Amino acid sequence: MSDRPRAAVIGGGIAGIAASLNLAQRGIGVILIEREAQLGGNASTVCCKAVGGVCQHCGGCLFRDHLRALERAEGVSVFLQTHVERVERREGRLALLCERAQGEALSFEVPAVILATGFDHISPLAKGPYGYGLLPHVITGRDLEALLQGRGRTACNELPLGKVAFIQCVGSRDEHNGRGYCSQVCCRYALRLARVLQESRPEAEIAFFKMDLQTSGRDMAETWAAARGAFRIVAGMPALLERGAEGKVAFRYEEVLTGRQIRESFDLVVLATGIQPRADAALLAEQFGLNQDPSGFFATAPDGVSTLVPGVFAAGCCQAPRSIAESIAHAHQAAQACVLYLGGRA
Numbered sequence: 001m002s003d004r005p006r007a008a009v010i011g012g013g014i015a016g017i018a019a020s021l022n023l024a025q026r027g028i029g030v031i032l033i034e035r036e037a038q039l040g041g042n043a044s045t046v047c048c049k050a051v052g053g054v055c056q057h058c059g060g061c062l063f064r065d066h067l068r069a070l071e072r073a074e075g076v077s078v079f080l081q082t083h084v085e086r087v088e089r090r091e092g093r094l095a096l097l098c099e100r101a102q103g104e105a106l107s108f109e110v111p112a113v114i115l116a117t118g119f120d121h122i123s124p125l126a127k128g129p130y131g132y133g134l135l136p137h138v139i140t141g142r143d144l145e146a147l148l149q150g151r152g153r154t155a156c157n158e159l160p161l162g163k164v165a166f167i168q169c170v171g172s173r174d175e176h177n178g179r180g181y182c183s184q185v186c187c188r189y190a191l192r193l194a195r196v197l198q199e200s201r202p203e204a205e206i207a208f209f210k211m212d213l214q215t216s217g218r219d220m221a222e223t224w225a226a227a228r229g230a231f232r233i234v235a236g237m238p239a240l241l242e243r244g245a246e247g248k249v250a251f252r253y254e255e256v257l258t259g260r261q262i263r264e265s266f267d268l269v270v271l272a273t274g275i276q277p278r279a280d281a282a283l284l285a286e287q288f289g290l291n292q293d294p295s296g297f298f299a300t301a302p303d304g305v306s307t308l309v310p311g312v313f314a315a316g317c318c319q320a321p322r323s324i325a326e327s328i329a330h331a332h333q334a335a336q337a338c339v340l341y342l343g344g345r346a
């Protein structure tokens with residue numbers, strides 16, 4: 001990097017990569033700090049879910065394209081296995097005192113920082129009565145994704161796919177857990193996975209159990225309308241998952257529309273767990289002097305990217321739940337605000 005770095009991006013997931021690329025394309029030197037040994041974060045775990053050769057727009061390609069672009073980009077210095085230990089204000093600049101693997105100390109002084117620290121998956125154990133970890137045929141969408149990524153579509157042959165239940169909103173829309181919000185991505189995600197299962201086993205009976213559906217966003221209403229033709233959509237949530245006969249999972253639910261109590265058994269149950277702020281979000285907020293919203297995501301001004309601390313911006317899921325495509329768009333917005341801020345200081 002020829003000039004002094006003018007911005008640091010903290011977090012090397014899809015939002016951090018997109019923000020770094022955007023800044024670099026505008027000639028701004030970037031320090032990209034990632035605490036793990038490789039870039040990618042949650043987006044790197046997404047496998048292709050094309051069905052019948054038709055793309056389901058899961059965002060996996062977007063991630064891989066961005067990673068390749070970053071490898072070619074000039075002006076971005078990547079620091080892996082590095083995390084921020086302390087932040088100081090020095091004459092209007094931000095000094096990031098970092099630690100690398102093996103205890104090596106590093107420090108960077110920059111006028112602006114974009115936080116792109118991503119999210120954690122809500123633990124399926126947050127819903128104890130769903131029996132995750134106790135009932136062998138209760139898995140999460142993430143588990144299914146990992147199976148598909150590791151073994152490809154042949155993984156479907158090893159799953160009991162006679163009758164499958166997807167249970168939505170596991171840990172989200174749950175005021176008791178302090179997560180009254182919709183995680184935004186898990187409906188689409190579960191639908192894509194269901195189509196992959198259905199392609200492998202067309203005779204599989206797949207049902208979705210939901211308290212509510214995510215209908216905002218482009219094409220979402222049409223997406224659910226199409227899903228109603230392919231799957232059974234049940235307005236009702238299971239109370240307690242139990243071991244049923246022949247290794248099945250049994251549960252009772254109240255059908256919202258009729259008030260009927262129904263008990264049903266499934267060969268496989270897939271829990272749609274949502275998104276929550278990272279475990280270290282409070283620490284980062286304290287280090288940078290940021291506010292968090294009531295759910296723990298970084299609070300921003302009405303533009304959605306500027307925090308209340310001058311020169312500090314938020315991109316992607318550290319600010320609110322988003323898909324890969326939405327995280328990229330949000331990162332561009334954060335980079336744009338950062339550029340305007342830097343321009344004002346030039």
Ligand code: SF4
Nearest residue numbers: 048055056058060061
């Ligand atoms: S966007 Fe997703 S489903 Fe579409 S081709 Fe890429 S990885 Fe596959």
Ligand code: SF4
Nearest residue numbers: 169172182183186187
């Ligand atoms: S996206 Fe769907 S499954 Fe996820 S919290 Fe929202 S309504 Fe529930």
